[in-house]
Amino acid sequence: MKISALIILLLVFAAFSYFMAKQKITTAYRQRQQKTKILTLPKYFGYVAALCSLLPALIVMLLLQLIEEPYINSEISNYLTHYEHSSDNDLGLYLNEIKSADTADKVAALSAEKQQVYHRYHEIETTTKRTHTTIVLSIAVLFVIWGMRKINTDTPARKVFEKIIEGLLLLAASIAIMTTVGIVFSVLFESTRFFGEVPVLSFMLGTEWSPQTAIRADQVGSSAAFGAVPLFIGTMLISFIALLVSVPLGLMSAIYLSEYASHSVRSVAKPILEILAGIPTVVYGFFAALTVAPWIRGLGESIGLSVASESALAAGLVMGIMIIPFVSSLSDDVLSAVPQSLKEGSLGLGATHSETIIKVLIPAALPGIVGGVLLAASRAIGETMIVVMAAGLAANLTVNPLEAVTTVTVQIVTLLTGDQEFDSAKTLAAFALGLMLFVTTLVLNVIALHVVRKYREQYE
Amino acid sequence: MVKNMNKALLSKPSGLVEQALKVNKQTTTEDALNIDYTATVGQPNCQNAKFSTQNVNVYYANNQAIHDVSLDIGAHEVIALIGPSGCGKSTYLRCLNRMNDTIDICRVEGQILLDQENIYHQKQDPVLLRARVGMVFQKPNPFPKSIYDNVAYGPRIHGLTSNKAELDELVEASLIKAGLFQEVKDRLQAPGTGLSGGQQQRLCIARTIAVQPEVILMDEPASALDPIATAKIEELINELKENFTIVIVTHSMQQAARVSQRTAYFHMGRLIEVGDTNQIFTNPAHELTEKYITGRFG
Numbered sequence: 049m050k051i052s053a054l055i056i057l058l059l060v061f062a063a064f065s066y067f068m069a070k071q072k073i074t075t076a077y078r079q080r081q082q083k084t085k086i087l088t089l090p091k092y093f094g095y096v097a098a099l100c101s102l103l104p105a106l107i108v109m110l111l112l113q114l115i116e117e118p119y120i121n122s123e124i125s126n127y128l129t130h131y132e133h134s135s136d137n138d139l140g141l142y143l144n145e146i147k148s149a150d151t152a153d154k155v156a157a158l159s160a161e162k163q164q165v166y167h168r169y170h171e172i173e174t175t176t177k178r179t180h181t182t183i184v185l186s187i188a189v190l191f192v193i194w195g196m197r198k199i200n201t202d203t204p205a206r207k208v209f210e211k212i213i214e215g216l217l218l219l220a221a222s223i224a225i226m227t228t229v230g231i232v233f234s235v236l237f238e239s240t241r242f243f244g245e246v247p248v249l250s251f252m253l254g255t256e257w258s259p260q261t262a263i264r265a266d267q268v269g270s271s272a273a274f275g276a277v278p279l280f281i282g283t284m285l286i287s288f289i290a291l292l293v294s295v296p297l298g299l300m301s302a303i304y305l306s307e308y309a310s311h312s313v314r315s316v317a318k319p320i321l322e323i324l325a326g327i328p329t330v331v332y333g334f335f336a337a338l339t340v341a342p343w344i345r346g347l348g349e350s351i352g353l354s355v356a357s358e359s360a361l362a363a364g365l366v367m368g369i370m371i372i373p374f375v376s377s378l379s380d381d382v383l384s385a386v387p388q389s390l391k392e393g394s395l396g397l398g399a400t401h402s403e404t405i406i407k408v409l410i411p412a413a414l415p416g417i418v419g420g421v422l423l424a425a426s427r428a429i430g431e432t433m434i435v436v437m438a439a440g441l442a443a444n445l446t447v448n449p450l451e452a453v454t455t456v457t458v459q460i461v462t463l464l465t466g467d468q469e470f471d472s473a474k475t476l477a478a479f480a481l482g483l484m485l486f487v488t489t490l491v492l493n494v495i496a497l498h499v500v501r502k503y504r505e506q507y508e
Numbered sequence: 509m510v511k512n513m514n515k516a517l518l519s520k521p522s523g524l525v526e527q528a529l530k531v532n533k534q535t536t537t538e539d540a541l542n543i544d545y546t547a548t549v550g551q552p553n554c555q556n557a558k559f560s561t562q563n564v565n566v567y568y569a570n571n572q573a574i575h576d577v578s579l580d581i582g583a584h585e586v587i588a589l590i591g592p593s594g595c596g597k598s599t600y601l602r603c604l605n606r607m608n609d610t611i612d613i614c615r616v617e618g619q620i621l622l623d624q625e626n627i628y629h630q631k632q633d634p635v636l637l638r639a640r641v642g643m644v645f646q647k648p649n650p651f652p653k654s655i656y657d658n659v660a661y662g663p664r665i666h667g668l669t670s671n672k673a674e675l676d677e678l679v680e681a682s683l684i685k686a687g688l689f690q691e692v693k694d695r696l697q698a699p700g701t702g703l704s705g706g707q708q709q710r711l712c713i714a715r716t717i718a719v720q721p722e723v724i725l726m727d728e729p730a731s732a733l734d735p736i737a738t739a740k741i742e743e744l745i746n747e748l749k750e751n752f753t754i755v756i757v758t759h760s761m762q763q764a765a766r767v768s769q770r771t772a773y774f775h776m777g778r779l780i781e782v783g784d785t786n787q788i789f790t791n792p793a794h795e796l797t798e799k800y801i802t803g804r805f806g
Contacts, residue, residue: 310612389649393712395610397662397719398639407661412652506652506701 051113054181058105058188062098065192069097069199076201092205099212100195105188112180123172128165143169235486238479245473246274251480253277257443259463259474274477276484278445282453283485286364286435287428289449293368294424298375299417303405305376306383318380325373329433336366336438348450356440361449363439367428374424375417382416383409415500422496426489432457456485545775549793550783552772554582557621558723558753559604564618566599566608566777573599576618577779579772581723586745586754588764588785591774592805597757600774601725604755605641606634622723639666642721646728648708650700650715655692658700658711659683662719678718686714687744706737713744717752724748726756730763742767761801765789773797 073090124143146166149155155166199205243251254275301321305314341362348355355361386409394404410417432455440452441462463478559581566574574596581587589597599608606627608614620627627637639662650658659679662668669675679696683689688710692703700711709729716724726745730738745754745767758764764771765785772782773796781794792798799805 387649389645389647390651392607392610392643393645393649393651393715394661396605396607396638396643396645397665397715398635398637399661399665400635403665407665408651506699 051109054109054184057185058102058109061105061188061192062102065101065195066094066098068196070094072196072199073201080201087201088206092209093199093203096203096205096208096212097192097195097199101188101192104191105184108187109180109184112183116176116180120169120172120176123176124165124169127168127172232486235479235483238476239483241471242473242476242480245476246480250274251276251477252484255445257459259459259477272474274473274480276456276481278443279454279456279459279481280484280488281445281447282360282439282443283429283455283457285360285447285449285453286367286439286455287425289361289364290367290371290428290431291421291425293365294371294375294428295421297368298372298420298424299379301372302376302379302383302417306380307401307405307409318377321376322373324370325377327370329370329431330437332366332370333433333437336362336434340366341438344450353450355450356452358438358440358452359450360439360453363435364449366438367431367434370431370434371424371427374427375420378420378423379413379417382413382420385416386412411503414503418496418500422493425492429485429489430457432461436461456481545778545780545796548578548779549781549797550788552579552779552782554580554585556583557581558583558623559755560619560621560624561603562619562621564600564603564616564620566596566603566617567615568611569613572777574603574777577774579779579782581753581755582770583753584749584751585770586749586756586768587770587772588768589755589757589772589774590759590761590764590800591780592800593759595774596777597774598727601727601755601757604723604725605638605643607638607643609634639719640721641723641725642716642719643725644709644712644716644727644729647732648705648712650703650708650711652699652701654697655683655700655703655711656696659714659718662715666719668718668720682714682718683711685717685748686710687740687747688714704737706733706740709733709737709741710744713741713748717748721752723753723755726754728757728759731759738763761789773800775800 070090070093073093077087077090121143128142146158146162146169149158149166155163158166251274254273255277256273256275257278258273260272305318305321309317337358341358344359344362344365345355345357390408390412391404394408395401399407435455435458439454439458441454441458442452443454443459444451446453460478460481463475463481468475557580559579561580562578564574564577565572577596577600589601591597602608603616603620604622604627608616616628622637622641626632651661653661656679659682660675663675663678669678680689683692688707691707692698692711700708703711709732713724713729730741733741742763745756748754756764756767768785770782771785771788773780773788773792773794775796781788781792781797783793787793788797789801792801
């Protein structure tokens, strides 16, 4: 039986036990003598019965799913020993060939020996799946019956239900955490492989980045250089320019929106500002590359500066515009959330509107504002498309915003796009860069959190 | 955050708007009851008026919250504004330092003179006015700063002192006047929000007198406090009247009787009766005043 059909069947069982249990309790209530006491609602017994039939079967089903594939593989390889076939390495390939034969044509194309294996494989697969379905269904049926017999008016149904809900919420929370941990570990393991080939220090402190290795030893660049410093300087430079644009603009527009704008202006302006966040970054990218970068170059040349046609400044400026809504929208929300009484207290002492904003509202809203800036910063650090298009790919070690630079994310993309072997230093470098980037943003977050805790003025 | 936002929405001025809307609804029932009102009873005028208001009308959008109130407030007197909820006493109070300006839909008509100058005149700067006419709010609202910074806030904004020593002195003097110095002298750098409710309110009073205003408006300053803290605030008001003119809105008639020299009774946005506190509470001239102080409504 297909998994989807099995799940539907289990759900039908659950629905059945829900109604049965509810019915049973309702009947039991009706037969009671005293009618005064407040009773647990029958639906809670229904929920408990339904979950009681569903959960064990689901858990067993998941476990069986996990062991199904290894089990079939081991069975088939046991079978294959009769044919005196294959070392371990070849076995996988061999099995793949058999498993991928899903049409009659493909099966016919197999050798006679393989056809035999193919049939044996299907035999094993069918019996295994059938056994699994039987196990799951019988567990479900057993639990439905057991639940029906067990459940009565003394069952602490509400308490059990609360526990189950709590468990579900915990599960939801832990999935997010587990995913994060999983990503960190996968990046960590690939990075250790990279650091096996390239020393950590030469990666972190090296100033030259050219990951391409020449094919012949006598060519130029026969050994690759993995110095990540130019990439991080590039990332910092572009993010810094972006924040330089977005923080003042975003904060000021937030103050305007929350404090000065009339209701009608606000209701139009705020959504328009937020649309900025919805523009695809590719669109920003070609805006930066085709409009802003040439404009900056023209401007620079007219005052006698030499500007690269792809410059950090162009990418940073456009990125800054892109992340304005992150700063403005969040800041606007927290500024509006500061109690009116504080504002009136300040105005009542004869402070002007702007004095009130600077001395009372912003300090009180600081944690939220910093949160918005951090969000914007992590967007800036992680942004790839605009940089690819507007700042170039050359790993120059420079802090001059008029030159072409490249960033960590852009290099990760170029390292991993196209057909790549997955065990060369060049590809693994991408993971090391990812790890470094992750650590950098983490450190930034911790610092910001610390700053906020120190300087915030808590109003309640 | 959501909680705070709700609080912000519930707090004034939107609360005032709601009250005003309520007033409008009640007006119809008043008409139905046919309560007799022609003009303010008593003595709305005084000799040495600090504030002189004539025919003040206040509207929230199309709802009239205050009808033709004319009242003088004498220098160095404590005047209590009493009346049932939604009668317009808070709205009237907030006209006196133009705090109603912060509400977009609020419109004030009539004449309000402070020392013979119209405070609603185009050239009048509401910021300077509020420095002269301080305000203490219903709920203690210390800034989320240190006790010292709370008191120093006003003087710093207005540049009242020229150096640190003078500022220290002014802060100390204000805290002493507000009767709080003994309790906080060892922890001036502690956050003002960490004080108890009564202490917070006295901190707000200290903050207000640090600006050295001429008039202090108090909007139910003790309604969020326990009886002991209330007693301290009342004692404080009695001391402050030496130096300041005080207008206090209160829900407690006992409080009005204890702290004020004159009392004005508001009802449905109208000033019904005004007179010496003693006379109002012992021998009210208007039927409505009598009903209110004897507790038949409100």
